[in-house]
Amino acid sequence: MLDDGTQITILDTIFVLRKNECITLFSNIQTISTKEEQEAEVYFEAEFEKERLEFLSDQLTCNTTAAVWAAKVLYHSAQLYLIRENTANNLESLIPKFKGNRDISSILSADLSLRFLPEVIIALNSVDPEDPLIKMLENILTEFHYSGVGYDLDLETVNWEEELKDKTYRKLYLERIVEKRDYKLAEIPLINKLLMAEFGMHKEAFWRELKIITEENQ
Secondary structure, eight states, rough: OOOOOOOOOHHHHHHHHHHHHOOOOEESOOOOOHHHHHHHHHHHHHHHHHHHHHTTSSSSSOOHHHHHHHHHHHHHHHHHHHHHHHOOHHHHHHHHOOSOOOOOHHHHHHHHTTTTHHHHHHHHHHHHHHHHHHHHHHHHHHHGGEEEEEEOOOOOTTOOHHHHHHHHHHHHHHHHHHHHHHHHHSSSSSHHHHHHHHGGGGGHHTTTTTOOOOOTOO
């Protein structure tokens, strides 16, 4: 939907997106106030807690810095789908790189918003495949690739044994691969082995079409 942006805040936008999977596009680029960021921190802490209860870990807390950064990236990238006038020299300030530590907490906190980023990239690509914003967003997803499961990213340099050593994150990552039916990731030998161990005797019920990767068919 399109709005003049006079009453709707970033928090309103992200709330509607997370609840209804639709986003408001404005007629101009909106600035985000400190008050809005503080309100977003409170919101994301509550949302993180809801999801944390689902993956049953009391060791993880919301990284509000990562959560708000990701929300701003999503918010601005969606607006840039519609509004590009006088933004060419301002993209890096609107879509900044993450400056904190990339750990499980920041990955899962950023995912509260970044999980919607692939759809924005697909929309941008349908308008202009050469749009430099696409590469910027793909670079963010490559770093926070848990949010990009199901989207074709170049993850050749990822050390999967190191990446998935945390059991909570590993479980969530495997579940998302299955949910998104990401064959490219599921056929990476280590991930394939982990998936088969999770499926056990019920592989046919979970993912009938997925190949079992062995040394012979790698």
